[in-house]
Amino acid sequence: xIDLGSREPANVAPPxxxxxxxxxxxxxxxxxxxxxxxQALQEEITASVFEKIDDETWELLEEALILADVGAPTTAxxxxxxxxxxxxxxxxxxxxxxxxxxxxxxxxxxSTARAKIxxxxxxxxxxxxxxxxxxxxxxxxKIAWHLSxxxxxxxxxxxxxxxRAAAAEQLxxxxxxxxxxxxxxxxxxxxxxxxxxxxSAGVARNADVVIVDTAGRLHTQDNLMEELAKVRRVIAxxxxxxxxxxxxxxxxxxxxxxxxxxxxxxxxxxxDGVVLTKLDGTAKGGIALxxxxxxxxxxxxxxxxxxLEDLRPFDPAEYAAAxxxx
Amino acid sequence: MFDQLSERLQSTLSDxxxxxxxxxxxxxxxxxxxxxxxxxxxVNFKVVKAFTKTLKERCLGAEVMDSLDPGQQVVKIVNEExxxxxxxxxxxxxxxxxxxxxxxxxGLQGSGKTTACAKLASYxxxxxxxxxxxxxxxxxxxxxxxxxTMGRRAGAHVYEKGTDADPVExxxxxxxxxxxERRDFLIVDTAGRLHIDGDLMKELSQIRDRxxxxxxxxxxxxxxxxxxxxxxxxxxxxAEFDGVVMTKLDGDARGGAALSVKAVTGKPxxxxxxxxKIEDFDRFHPDRMAQRILGMGDVLSLIEKAESQVDExxxxxxxxxxxxxxxxxxxFLTQMKQVxxxxxxxxxxxxxxxxxxMKQLKNANIDERQLDRTEAIILSMTPSERADPHLxxxxxxxxxxxxxxxxxxxxxxxxxxxxxxxxxxRAMANGKMPDQxxxxxxxxxxxxxPKVRRR
Numbered sequence: 154x155i156d157l158g159s160r161e162p163a164n165v166a167p168p169x170x171x172x173x174x175x176x177x178x179x180x181x182x183x184x185x186x187x188x189x190x191x192q193a194l195q196e197e198i199t200a201s202v203f204e205k206i207d208d209e210t211w212e213l214l215e216e217a218l219i220l221a222d223v224g225a226p227t228t229a230x231x232x233x234x235x236x237x238x239x240x241x242x243x244x245x246x247x248x249x250x251x252x253x254x255x256x257x258x259x260x261x262x263x264s265t266a267r268a269k270i271x272x273x274x275x276x277x278x279x280x281x282x283x284x285x286x287x288x289x290x291x292x293x294x295k296i297a298w299h300l301s302x303x304x305x306x307x308x309x310x311x312x313x314x315x316x317r318a319a320a321a322e323q324l325x326x327x328x329x330x331x332x333x334x335x336x337x338x339x340x341x342x343x344x345x346x347x348x349x350x351x352x353s354a355g356v357a358r359n360a361d362v363v364i365v366d367t368a369g370r371l372h373t374q375d376n377l378m379e380e381l382a383k384v385r386r387v388i389a390x391x392x393x394x395x396x397x398x399x400x401x402x403x404x405x406x407x408x409x410x411x412x413x414x415x416x417x418x419x420x421x422x423x424x425d426g427v428v429l430t431k432l433d434g435t436a437k438g439g440i441a442l443x444x445x446x447x448x449x450x451x452x453x454x455x456x457x458x459x460x461l462e463d464l465r466p467f468d469p470a471e472y473a474a475a476x477x478x479x
Numbered sequence: 480m481f482d483q484l485s486e487r488l489q490s491t492l493s494d495x496x497x498x499x500x501x502x503x504x505x506x507x508x509x510x511x512x513x514x515x516x517x518x519x520x521x522v523n524f525k526v527v528k529a530f531t532k533t534l535k536e537r538c539l540g541a542e543v544m545d546s547l548d549p550g551q552q553v554v555k556i557v558n559e560e561x562x563x564x565x566x567x568x569x570x571x572x573x574x575x576x577x578x579x580x581x582x583x584x585x586g587l588q589g590s591g592k593t594t595a596c597a598k599l600a601s602y603x604x605x606x607x608x609x610x611x612x613x614x615x616x617x618x619x620x621x622x623x624x625x626x627x628t629m630g631r632r633a634g635a636h637v638y639e640k641g642t643d644a645d646p647v648e649x650x651x652x653x654x655x656x657x658x659x660e661r662r663d664f665l666i667v668d669t670a671g672r673l674h675i676d677g678d679l680m681k682e683l684s685q686i687r688d689r690x691x692x693x694x695x696x697x698x699x700x701x702x703x704x705x706x707x708x709x710x711x712x713x714x715x716x717x718a719e720f721d722g723v724v725m726t727k728l729d730g731d732a733r734g735g736a737a738l739s740v741k742a743v744t745g746k747p748x749x750x751x752x753x754x755x756k757i758e759d760f761d762r763f764h765p766d767r768m769a770q771r772i773l774g775m776g777d778v779l780s781l782i783e784k785a786e787s788q789v790d791e792x793x794x795x796x797x798x799x800x801x802x803x804x805x806x807x808x809x810x811f812l813t814q815m816k817q818v819x820x821x822x823x824x825x826x827x828x829x830x831x832x833x834x835x836x837m838k839q840l841k842n843a844n845i846d847e848r849q850l851d852r853t854e855a856i857i858l859s860m861t862p863s864e865r866a867d868p869h870l871x872x873x874x875x876x877x878x879x880x881x882x883x884x885x886x887x888x889x890x891x892x893x894x895x896x897x898x899x900x901x902x903x904x905r906a907m908a909n910g911k912m913p914d915q916x917x918x919x920x921x922x923x924x925x926x927x928x929p930k931v932r933r934r
Contacts, residue, residue, distance in 0.1 A: 219524050222704035225515055285727065286589025286700065318628035322621035371730040374755075404589060408521030408704025410732040431588065434673045436706035 157304070158273025160361070206246045211236050214255070221439035221476065224409050227446045231258055256473045263452065263469035265445040270426065270453055271397050272300075276309070276355040278363045278388055278395035280348075282381060282422050283402035284414055285369030288430035288456060290320060292402050293366050294327025295456070295464040301331045306361035311351025312337035313344040313384065314368040324366055330461075334358070344368065344380065345387040352391045365396065372417035381422045400453065402428045405438030415444045426453035429467065433458045437476055501553070506538045509553065520733030523708045526564075526742045534560050565738055570722065570747045575693045579611070579657040579665045583690065585683055585718050586698030587710060588671030591726035593622060595698050595752055596668040597629035598760035599724070602750075604634045605758075608663040613653035614639035615646040615686065616670040626668055632757055636662070646670065650686045667692065674713030684717050695720040696749065699736060701728045707736035708743045715744045722749035725763060729754045801904050808865040808897060812857045819850065855883035856893050868894045 211232050218228040235255055238244040244254045272279065279296070281289045293310065300306045310333050314320035321337045328335035336351040338344075348365045355363035367384065370377040388395045401424045403411050418424050429438045429452050441452045452467040510531050517527045537556050574580045582599065586592045593616065600610040612630045614637055616622035623639050630637040638653035650667050657665040669686065672679035687695060697720040699707060714720055725737050728751045737748050751763040797814070800806050857865065859882035864870050871879065871894055880887045 216524060219518060220705045222521075222706070225518050284702070284730070286591055288589060317625070319621035319624035322624050323619070326620040371727060373730050404700075404702075406587065406700070406704060406706050406710070407702050408707075408732070408736065409519050410521070410702040410730065411704075413731055414702075431673075434587070434706065435675060435709045436704065440704065 155304075156269040156271050156273050158275070158277075160275075160306075206239065206248075206251070218439065221437035222408055222411075222443075223439035224412065224443040227262065227443045230446065231255075231262060234258060256470070259442065259473035259476070260470040262442050262446045263467075263472060265449050265451055268425065268451060268453075270400075272362055274392070274394065274397050276352075276360045276363050276392075277397045278352055278355070278365065278392060280365045280367065280385070280388070280396040280399045280422070281402065281428075282367050282399060282418050282424065283369060284371055284404075285317075287369065287402040287404040287407075288428075289369060289402045290314065290323050290327070290366055292400075292428050292430060292454070292456060292464065293364050294324065294331065295461055296454075297327060297333045297364055298331040298461050299464065300362055301333055307358070308333035309351055309355040309358065309360045309363045310335050311348050311363065311365040313347045313351075313366045315340060315342045315344055315347060316368040320366075320368070333364075334360075345384050348384045349387050349391065352388050352395065356391060372414050378417065378421040381418075385422060398426070399424050400426050400428050401450075402430050403438075403440065403444070404436075405429055405432045405441075406434060406436040407440050409440065409443070411440035412443050412447060415448055415450055419448065419450060424450055426451055428452075428454040428456065428464075430456035432456060433463070439476075503539065506535060506553070510535050510538075513557065517735060520735035521702075521704050521707070521739075522735035523705055523739035523743070525708075526739050530560065530564060530742075564742055570749060572694050572749060573721070579654070579662045580694075581654060581657075581665045581667065581690055581692040583667045583669070583687060583692040583695045583718070584698055584724070585669050585695065585714060585720065586671060587673065587700075588619075590671065590698045590700045590703075591752065592616075592671060592698045593625050593629065593668055595696075595724050595726055595750075595760075596626065596666050597633040597635070598752055598757055599750065600630065600635035600664070600666055601633035601757045602760050603664050609636075609661070610634075610664040610666065611636040611638060611653070611657050611660070611662045613637075613650055613657075613665060613667045615649050615653075616668055617642040617644065617646055617649070618670045622668075622670070629757070635666075636660075646682060647685045647689055651689050654690050674710050674717075680713070680717040687718055694722065696722050696724050697740075697746070698724045698726060699740060701725050701734040701736065702730065702732040703736040708739050711740040711744050711746070715746070720746060722747050724748075724750045724752065726752040728752060729759065804901070804905050806901055806904060808857050808860065808868055809862070811897065811900075812854065812865075815850065815854065852883070852885055852889065853893060856880075856885055856890055859883040868897060 214235070215228050215232050218231065219225065223231075235244070235251065235258060238254065239246050239251060244250060270279075271277070281293050283289045297308045297310055301308045308331065310324060310328050310331075312321040312324045312335060314324070315338055318340075321335075321340070325335055325337070327333075334354065336347065336354050338347040338350070344367060351365055352363050354360070365384070365388070367381060368377075370381070372378065385396060385399075399422050401415060401418050401422075403414065407414070415424065415427065427441060427444060427450055429441045432438050432455050438455075444450050445452065452469075452472075455465050455467050455472075457463045457465060513534065514527055514531050517530070518524065522530075534557065537560070538553050542552060542556075572580070572582070584592050584596050584599075596612055600612055603610050610633070612626060612633075612635050614623045614626045616626070623642060627637050627639060638649070638656055640649050640652070646669065653667065654665060667686065667690065669683060670679065672683065674680065695718050697711065697714050697718070699711070703710070711723075723737070723740055723746055725734060725748050728734060741747060748763040751761060753759045753761065797806075797810060800810060856879060859879045860871070864875065864879075871890065876887050876890050879890050883890075
């Protein structure tokens with residue numbers, strides 16, 4: 154999931170034996186967290202839906218995906234494809250097989266343009282962007298914790314959200330927990346200068362990763378989007394290839410507007426991936442499928458709860474299955 | 480994307496409107512587009528389904544099919560049904576008979592509760608009310624600090640006990656203080672919580688039971704998708720909220736969630752937060768939101784406004800004058816005054832349909848002072864100059880500039896642009912539409928010059 158470049162695997166990889174344990178944990182936690190959302194979806198996709206394959210079947214499938222916020226265009230494309238495959242005989246017209254195929258198709262859509270989180274550079278600069286309240290600061294805190302505690306990397310955090318009251322304090326608490334160094338400016342300071350200071354600090358201390366937070370902003374605020382582009386330019390003055398990874402946080406409860414968010418942020422800040430947050434509610438985060446299908450931006454991480462370990466790599470197949478599982 | 484959809488919907492509706500006779504298949508295809516537009520606006524699927532069903536039944540009914548202009552009837556029905564779904568013209572907060580009015584704020588994480596609390600405090604502060612805030616979000620790091628900072632900006636007092644106290648106890652203690660200190664309002668900020676988190680929902684209903692708030696408001700992010708309904712239902716159960724605060728409406732989200740919440744719980748949207756600044760917060764008008772969802776602009780109220788301000792007979796006279804090319808600066812002045820009676824021009828622009836798609840115009844900030852100057856220039860002219868602006872040469876121009884406190888160049892520009900406008904208006908009065916581009920160009924030149932200011 155994460156490309157750490159030439160760093161010594163012994164330094165960076167979590168202990169090998171911990172792996173299976175952790176994997177199970179992921180599955181269980183995801184299942185648990187999605188169980189409530191699944192209940193709702195199951196009402197739509199019960200076995201009976203597939204008992205008789207007719208127009209109503211496809212309509213009910215469409216309904217289920219729309220209710221999961223997948224959006225009309227992507228839903229239509231997915232269901233049309235499935236219907237076509239069943240009609241042509243490529244997929245037998247049997248309930249369970251159709252459902253399995255649906256999961257496959259959904260997973261395929263979700264795994265568009267899969268790429269690792271690129272942290273191979275030294276220092277690697279990761280920038281976090283997104284709309285207000287989508288969970289940027291929390292996500293950064295968790296990423297820093299994982300990189301530092303699990304992978305043993307040295308992390309510098311830049312408190313680039315100089316706008317929201319007490320945002321820096323919030324990040325300071327996370328830096329403390331993660332044992333990361335925090336670079337912060339005055340309230341209302343230029344976010345570019347904070348980013349510059351953070352990256353310089355990272356270079357000076359030969360840190361492994363520099364994580365730059367930014368203030369939440371609506372994608373319709375042109376001047377604030379321009380500010381993001383400026384923060385990028387400032388960072389690139391120190392390290393031309395940086396930021397190496399830019400992630401956008403998207404709240405799983407977000408509806409079709411999420412597509413606009415991803416598109417406009419991507420134009421201003423060249424977004425490499427999505428962090429789908431707050432998947433522990435009843436929202437299914439189907440907008441992530443639309444973002445992957447229409448914009449080719451993959452989901453890289455998911456947030457399934459408040460705990461540190463609730464930030465997880467995104468597994469498309471697992472996600473699709475969890476959505477539709479009985 | 481939304482613009483495309485609303486364009487499509489509008490073209491469907493104008494297709495329907497253009498047709499003399501409508502078949503069931505015409506209605507079906509219009510319903511499909513309306514359904515799609517509502518789904519893209521994040522209106523809940525089930526709400527959409529029920530809505531289009533009612534709509535179709537009405538459209539297939541006698542009132543449309545037997546009507547002389549069935550297309551027009553369909554458009555009218557869509558408008559009516561949508562306004563009905565959104566529910567009336569808005570409801571008021573209920574105030575306490577004595578002592579502080581207690582407002583409890585609840586919602587999911589990141590919906591914008593703390594900011595909404597401060598904005599609500601500022602809203603009542605401006606009405607000269609003494610407002611206090613209670614900081615009961617002890618879970619999110621630095622939430623208390625945020626409320627203290629924002630409360631200060633809003634000019635409200637903040638009751639806080641740090642993060643170690645129990646939220647229910649803080650709320651009860653804050654209420655006692657508010658009573659003792661004779662505050663007018665106490666707004667209780669609570670932690671964001673998932674509606675499926677049993678413990679936190681129980682805590683919320685405890686705060687409710689102990690403080691007996693006059694109003695419970697649910698804070699909902701305008702960008703919320705299909706799940707808004709489930710969230711609202713859960714909160715309705717635990718907190719029995721009375722109304723909704725819609726946040727982040729300044730984005731380009733269509734806010735269909737608002738419509739769903741109203742449709743499913745019957746609770747009205749009471750306030751809307753429309754910007755970053757603390758004063759970007761106001762009462763919510765459901766009827767206008769309905770229009771926004773369909774991207775139709777607020778044409779109805781614009782027409783109503785115009786009707787109440789414009790004298791029909793005077794309008795006919797004007798039409799004649801335009802045709803005969805007798806339109807003078809005097810008439811222009813009268814027109815301008817009439818338009819300005821309708822309110823600030825930027826507000827009127829916002830009511831026009833399709834303005835959402837025209838970004839430059841949406842952000843256009845019309846300088847009302849420029850209009851004052853134009854008025855002053857015309858008022859400084861003699862009646863004969865107003866009737867025939869070509870009289871205005873060197874010395875007259877100087878006199879007018881001095882009289883109106885403007886510059887000679889401004890007087891010259893006004894006369895020149897008035898000339899161009901007259902040509903254009905004559906063409907329009909004779910039934911020829913000038914091409915769009917020329918019109919736009921002129922809008923850019925003519926006084927009042929719209930200043931395009933990007934935020």
